[in-house]
Amino acid sequence: MGQFKTTPVPRVANISKKDFVENFYKPxxxxxxxxxxxxxxxxxxxxxSYVQDRAGDQIVPLYNNEPAKDKESVYAPVKEMKLYDYIxxxxxxxxxxxxFFYNILKEMPELLKDFEYPDIGLKFFKQLPALxxxxxxxxxxxxxxxxxxDSMHFHFDGDKVVxxxxxxxxKYLYRVPFSIHNIxxxxxxxxxxxxxxxxQYAEGIRAEMKHGDALYMPSGYWHSIRYLNGGFSMTLRAxxxxxxxFANMLYNVLIMRNFDNFTxxxxxxxxxxxxxxxxxxRTERNVTP
Ligand SMILES: O=C(O)CCC(=O)C(=O)O
Numbered sequence: 078m079g080q081f082k083t084t085p086v087p088r089v090a091n092i093s094k095k096d097f098v099e100n101f102y103k104p105x106x107x108x109x110x111x112x113x114x115x116x117x118x119x120x121x122x123x124x125x126s127y128v129q130d131r132a133g134d135q136i137v138p139l140y141n142n143e144p145a146k147d148k149e150s151v152y153a154p155v156k157e158m159k160l161y162d163y164i165x166x167x168x169x170x171x172x173x174x175x176x177f178f179y180n181i182l183k184e185m186p187e188l189l190k191d192f193e194y195p196d197i198g199l200k201f202f203k204q205l206p207a208l209x210x211x212x213x214x215x216x217x218x219x220x221x222x223x224x225x226x227d228s229m230h231f232h233f234d235g236d237k238v239v240x241x242x243x244x245x246x247x248k249y250l251y252r253v254p255f256s257i258h259n260i261x262x263x264x265x266x267x268x269x270x271x272x273x274x275x276x277q278y279a280e281g282i283r284a285e286m287k288h289g290d291a292l293y294m295p296s297g298y299w300h301s302i303r304y305l306n307g308g309f310s311m312t313l314r315a316x317x318x319x320x321x322x323f324a325n326m327l328y329n330v331l332i333m334r335n336f337d338n339f340t341x342x343x344x345x346x347x348x349x350x351x352x353x354x355x356x357x358x359r360t361e362r363n364v365t366p
Contacts, residue, residue, distance in 0.1 A: 079270040079277060083240065086284040086292070097293075098198040102227065105295035107241050109284050113291040114231060119191035120289050123233040125164050125307060128208075131185060132160035139163065139174040142216050144261035148345040163210070167307030171213025175304075179208040181311070192231075192311070195291075199227055199315040207312050211237070211304035219250070219265050219301035220258040223334065225326045226314035228294045232286040235308020239292060240265055241282040242299040248363040249279040250299060253356045255337040257329065260356055265301040273357075275364045286310075296322060 091112040092101075101108045114120045138154030145153065156174065158166075166172050181188050182204065194201045211217070221244075222228065230239070242250060251260045251273055263273055270277045284292050288308075294300060296317055317323050340348050 078267050081240070081265075081268060081276070081279055081281045083281040083283040086241070086282050092197075094196060094198045101293055102198055102295070105243070105298075107282055107284070107295060107298065108293050109286070110291045110293070111289070113195055113197075113229075114192070114289045117192045119188075119233070122191055123309075125168055125234050125309065128185070128188075128309065129161055129164040129168075131187065132164065135160040135184065137163055137176050137179065140177050141175070142173045142214070142218075144218065146346065147349070148342060167210065167212045171306070173214040173216070174212060175215045175217070176208070176210040176309075177217075179210070181206045181208055194313060195229060197229075199229065200318070201229075201313050202226070202316045205314055208309055209312065210309040211302075211307070213304060213306045215302075215304040216266070217300075217302035218258055218261050219263070219299055221297050221299050222314070223257050223326075223329045224314070225296045225317045225322055225329070227296050227317075228312050228314045230292045230294055231311045231313075232290050232292075233288055233309055233311070235288070236305040237286050237308060237310070238303045238305065239284040239286060239294075240301045241284065241294065242279060243282075243295075244297040244299075246279050246281070246299065249275045249360065251275065251356045251360045253352045254359075255333055255340075255352060259299075260353055266303060273360075275360045278364060 086107050086109045088109045088111060090110075092108070092110055097108070100106070136157050137160045139156045139158055141155050143155070163174065163176070166174065189206070194203065219240075251263060252258075253260060260273070263269070263276070268276045286292060317326050344351075
């Protein structure tokens, strides 16, 4: 067992558009901005109870910390529950149940009036403002986003730790082919360097987030998340515009994902085991002298 080499993410209270673009967006470096939400109604209002009061009878799909096995779809929830009851659970017990990607526009558009798209040099895709919820035992496995956005990730009413790795670190991370995650049995909070030796070369960036903090995650950055208590987050995304990255996004969304789903449906666990073996072989080749 070991600990990743990490540096803390740079933190700023506020930043101008020009400085953000020059110092973070162009060089594709993460930054945590503590003051970006201070003038939003959301800064005062967005507590779990506020969302709970608006939940009505909505039923939400929930995920836990277990990776999907065999022919199970990664998108298949482990449970469904009334949003009201789920938030009650978050407020009272350290559960691992999570909501992944709850589209504000579709599910609770009244929340749109509580925030603004920051004028910071990112061209946000306004169709997909998404909320994520988690409890004191929730972990989000290590992945990067399939559509390769530059995203601004905000956290509310709780604390969480985000571990980031730049795309340059991919060679040490046991990326599973035809997917956007690494080997899911790797515990990113307590990595086993004996079993996965390449991980010891990886250098990460650690962000500790509190209510109202905004974390800029550049395109293709790996992230794994640990909720320290019940809370929720919002991600606003700017889709890639550079031709190479745009083409990679299309490949991921239209080809890779469908190919992987299809193969998994027919081969089940055999496909997962094959990909994992390949992930180990390829990664260890990168660190063999
Ligand atoms: O905070 C979460 O629960 C997951 C967020 C995430 O993975 C994302 O915004 O890409």
